[in-house]
Amino acid sequence: MSEPILSTHGLVGGYGDFQALYGIDLHLNAGEVISLIGANGAGKSTFLKSIFGMLPVARDMVRYRGTPIGGTPTHELVKRGIAMVPEGRRLFLGMTVEENMRVAIDNAAIPESRGQWNRERLFDLFPILRDKRRQPVEALSGGQQQMVAISRALLCQPQVLLCDEISLGLAPKVIREIYAVLPDISAAGTAIVLVEQDVTLAQEATSRLYCLLEGRVTLTGNSRDLSREAIAAAYFGGSHAVA
């Protein structure tokens, strides 16, 4: 296999004096979909934020397309092809659906006309957004808001998409709807890191899986090969947890 598009090397990090991550080694191949699972507080969001320039890390702890990028400002990483659907969606309130999308278009390194993603394509993927395009985002349901958050990230024309718990708080039917677009996204050549608390969902949607526990990787492997027991042990800790 060729060099991974994104990798971390003994990544440590946290918030000020509080250390949340203790040496994470992870890699993501181009076009691949992997998941990162773990209980509340395991460090999943912290890990994504550390990759994405939102928390301080040493330069060579993160490599993207062969270059060390640790600590690069977030907005520059977006221009280089990394995007994120953040935990809690974080839409721009007071702005319409389309305006939220246009902020991404305005700042993408690749213009909408030449990129993999454009508004039309996203409206085909999420038809409800076409009807709601002129509505302020706070008038949308949680699932619809998540669709806007995903659309906004995709309009950055990313090669790597970091998704932080996109199923959180959504009805099962809406989760299916949203997960149904992941194959389309990876088929467009975008690799995905999916942070997910629902293990079954993570296993179904991804080829490989990393399990995080208290800031350490406790299990990794092909999603479909891992047994329930092994995952449970790695997820909750205990005697079976192996690094």
Place this chain on the structure above:
Amino acid sequence: MQWLDAVIQGVLLGGMYAQYALGMALMFGVMRIVNIAHGDVMILLSLIAVSLAGVLPGGNLMLVIAIVPIAVLIGWALQKFVLNRVVGVDPLPSLIATFGLSIALQNLMLEVWSADTRSLPNSGIASASFQIGPIYVGLLPVIVLCTAIALTAGLDAVLRFTRFGRGLRAASADTDAAAMTGVNPRRIYATATAIAVGILGLAGIFAALRATVSPADGPAQLIYAFEAVIIGGMGSIWGAFLGAMVLGVAQAVGLRIDPGLGILFGHLVFLAVLATRPVGIMARKR
């Protein structure tokens, strides 16, 4: 007729307040940065204009051409070297930093220009007036009002329809999320403050043409600008304009009731609006 005249004079005065308030609408209303030095920066620009007028040929137009770029530069530097270090969800650091800056600026101006009141030389427009029916209106206040309307319309359109405007609204709504969407929040904030202070440059020239300025005048202008933005509603540019009109009319009407009452009447109307509609007349939901 006396009251109609008061309303017209109030609207014209409101035009001046609108020019003070627009920069505040951008910084406080949209970006949620509290700039206590707002009035002092304007007075500084007025005083620079007065000093430049003595040496610069070409009259008021030349003055505008010279002062606005200086103002833009001051705004950009203010954001880059002071405010960008203290921006965040908490408005307190920007308040404290600019409070210090306000005092420093007042002392600096006192040192350089002394406590005297100054104004720009009257080139004719300051005293020109025309008559509509029985009411006299000054030419300069009309120019000030028209400039305020043009600036308000322009700024509102920039915020609504341009890449910069969307980026600024995004960064103001959620700075981190804006960065995740490719916006460089610091750069966009520096540009916004440059625009806000650039407008103050124009306001400073008009203020020194209309009346006198002295180093201690800043805080009063700050209060008018704050009141206009809050009356109008946070985040709304036309709201700030409307708020300035309300303030101007209240002061002019108050002045007719009792010459000592004008400014107080403005503050009372501000408090009344705050009590009955705390989000402001044209508040935008955010």
